[in-house]
Amino acid sequence: MPQPKRWLDSYPAEVPPTYDYPSMNLARLLVDSADRYPSHPAVEFLGTRYTYAELRDAAYRFANALRAHGVAKGDRVAIMLPNCPAAVIxxxxxxxxxxxxxxxxxLYKPQELKHQLGDSGAxxxxTLDQLVPRVEAIREYTLLxxxxxxxxxxxxxxxxSWLYPLKLKRSKQFVKVNWTETVTPWKTFLASAxxxxxxxxxxxxxxxAVLQYTGGTTGVAKGVMLTHFNMTANTYQNKLWFHKCREGQEKFLAALPLFHVFGLTVLMNQAALTAGELILLPRFEAETVLKTIHKRRPTVFPGAPTMYIALINHPRIKEYDLTSISACVSGSASLPVEVQERFEELSGARLIEGYGMTEASPVTHANPIWGKRKIGRVGIPFPDTEARIVDSETGEELPAGEIGEVAVRGPQVMKGYWNRPEETAKVLRDGWLFTGDMGTMDEEGFFAIVDRKKDMIIASGYNVYPREIEEVLYEHPAVKEAVAVGMPxxxxxxxxKAYIVLKEGASxxxxxLEAYCREHLAAYKVPRYFEFREELPKTMIGKVLRRALIEEEQAKAAAGREAASGAASGADEGSAEGCPPPPPPKA
Known part of the structure; x- marks a missing residue:
């Protein structure tokens, strides 16, 4: 028997549990705001500004030019750009x-582009002039x-605009594009319609509306089919959660990349729905972000945990005024408690943790921004969103407090995977999306994510969840970043094994660290090996690529087996089981 939606008792009075989401073309978000606020600032990019009327008219020109060049309803158009006005248009x-x-x-390399553009049939x-060689390298394998x-x-x-090309030439990054009938300059394309x-x-x-590819960290990247209704509903859900939003007055700081579904929904679509100003940064740099906040006075700053970590550890953070920010939502990875508390102390903003996935447009859970929240938990389900903790195999709902797979259902859940019905059937069952994330729900309906099912470490038969170890390591005063992985x-x-990045000047x-972990963790969870690094591999959104570290360990183990086999047999080929792990590095 389904458990009651106990999380509704924790909803702020201003947030309705259900809403009538409009069924429309997602682009209406921009068109409607431009009709209401034509002269209001819509986009700011390093000094370049567009009003809502200017942005809408540029989008109209782009749409008419696409039509004139044979792009029809249902065709796929790829956008390979950093945060900039052209990406929005x-x-x-x-x-x-x-x-x-x-x-x-x-940042994709030709092989990654070949898969995505070929699979989507774009x-x-x-794209940018600097990226043209990458596209040209694989164009013959696509339908472009x-x-x-x-x-x-x-x-x-x-x-x-005059100085930037000179800078590229000096750094030998300038690319001369050969214009042809099928390779068109941006300005020419817009002016043609x-x-x-x-x-x-x-x-x-x-x-x-959007074919959003998963990161491919657990296999080949799959195209997630997000409909106009999926995206519209999730944008409205975010607005309902941000119930103090002032239409036509908010400023959204876009340090998250817009090509990532998190930035797409909580920044670009959210700003368009609320007639807010979108302040675009082409990439995240801590000092640039601090200067932008100080000067441009944004009010909303969604980000990834690594962004907030970088900011609170910036040596001159106290020189900047961050008090314009009222709300921040952290996603894509777990938010360490000490990071949350320190950023709030420095800015006066409310920084809450949320949860979601590409397959859900992406947000399904969040702590109330202004209301009851629980540190260390990802919050409660959004309006019209149901969530359960279930047995991964049977789908049976588990009691509060037990660890199981998180399953969600709501208007933001994807239609399925592009041309992959079998993969779709694995994760969509009776309308429920099985997320692959392991978590718990407490008696009040607050959810916690323990870890991805595929990231779970099984040591001596015990289930070990990396997030639990990482939370402990983050509490150590010398640790800036930490990630735990399983090694053979x-x-x-x-x-x-734990990979550690230390705070500047710390030792x-x-x-x-092992002794510290033993004070806070059961013996079987304590890392046996520590590796100290200057930085960790990350996606552009700032999410640590745990899979890349796991693959490193697997490669080391394979090399060790090969070496052991060669030493034992005197041969160049062969295998040996049970190669011991390498010794811990000298500290």
């Missing part, structure tokens, strides 16, 4: 035609008919 312009946006990471791509090329320089105000209104009718529940062990099956060694 191309996004809404594509949606206006009824075509599908394929968000592509500008007909056109919008047109490349629309912009540059950072042409989106900057004078004199930055009128700004006449265009808004393709859609079946919001069925028609895909002849006796225990797996054992725990601690492996034995000291």
């Amino acid at each position: 191309a996004y809404y312009g594509t949606l206006l035609t009824g075509a599908v946006v394929v968000q592509t990471n500008p 007909k056109a791509i919008v 008919e047109r490349m629309i090329v912009t540059s950072v320089a042409e989106q900057l105000p004078w004199p930055k 009128p700004a006449s209104p265009i808004l393709e009718p859609v079946d919001a529940v069925e028609d895909v 062990d002849k006796y225990r099956g797996e054992t725990v 601690v060694n492996g034995p000291a």
Whole structure:
């Protein structure tokens, strides 16, 4: 028997448990705000500014140009750009035609592009001049008919627009593009079409708005089909949660990349819905973010934990006024308690942890921003969102307090995976999305994420959840960042290894950290090995690539087995089971 929605008792009075979400083309978010606030600032990028009317008209031009070049409803258009005005214009312009946006990471290498562009069947791509060689390298393997090329320089105000190309030439990063009939300059493309209104009718529940690829950290990246209704509903859910939002007055600091679904929903779509100003930064740099907050006075700053970690550890953070910020939502990874408390102390803002995944547009849970919250938990389900803790195999709902897989259901849950019905069937069961994340729910309906099912370490038969270890390590005064992984062990099956980045000027060694962990963790959870690094591998959003570290350990183990086999047999080939792990590094 389903358990009651006990989390509703913790809803702020201003947040309704259910809402009538509009069924519409997602681009209406921009069009409607432009109709209400035509002269209001919409986008600011390093000194370049667009009003809502200017942004809407540019999106109309882009949409009409796409149509003139044969892009029709349902066709896929890839956007491979950092945060910049062109990324916003191309996004809404594509949606206006009824075509599908394929968000592509500008850091992708040709092999990754080959998979994503080939799998999606994208007909056109919008990208930077510096990235053209990567696209050209794999174009023959795709269905691309047109490349629309912009540059950072042409989106900057004078004199930055003149100085930027000189900087690229000096650093030997300048790329000369060979313009052809199918490779078109951005400005030429926009100028070729009128700004006449265009808004393709859609079946919001069925028609895909965004094909968002998963990170591929657990296998081949899959295209997540997010419909116009999925994206619209999640944008409204975020607005309902941010119940103190002042329409036409908020300023959203976009340090998160817009090509990531978190930035897409909580920044670009949210700003458009509320007629807010979107302050774009092309990448996250702690000092740039601090200067921007001090000067531009943003009020909303969603981010990843690593962003807040970098800010609170910046040596001159007290020189900057952060008090304009009222609300921050942290996602993509667990938020250490000490980071949350320190950032709130420095800014006066409310920093809350949320939870979601690409397959849910992405947000499903969050702590109330102004209301009851629980430190160390990802909060409670959004309006119209149900969540359960279930047995991964049977799907049976588990009692409060037990660890199981998190399953969610709501209007933001994806339609499925692009051209992968079998993969879809594995995670979508009777409308419930099985997230692959292990968690718990307490008696009041607050959820905690223990770890991804695939990241769980099994040591001597015990389940070890990396997040629990990392939380303890983050509490050590010398630790800036920490990640725990499982590494092969002849006796225990797996054992725990921790990768550590120290705070500037701090000093601690492996034995000291091990002793510290023994004070706070059961013996089988304590890391046996520590590796100290200057930095950890991360995605562009700042999420630690745990899988990359695991693969490193697997490669080391494989090399160790090969070496052991060669030493034993005198041969160049062979294998030996049970190669012992390497000794811990000297501290």
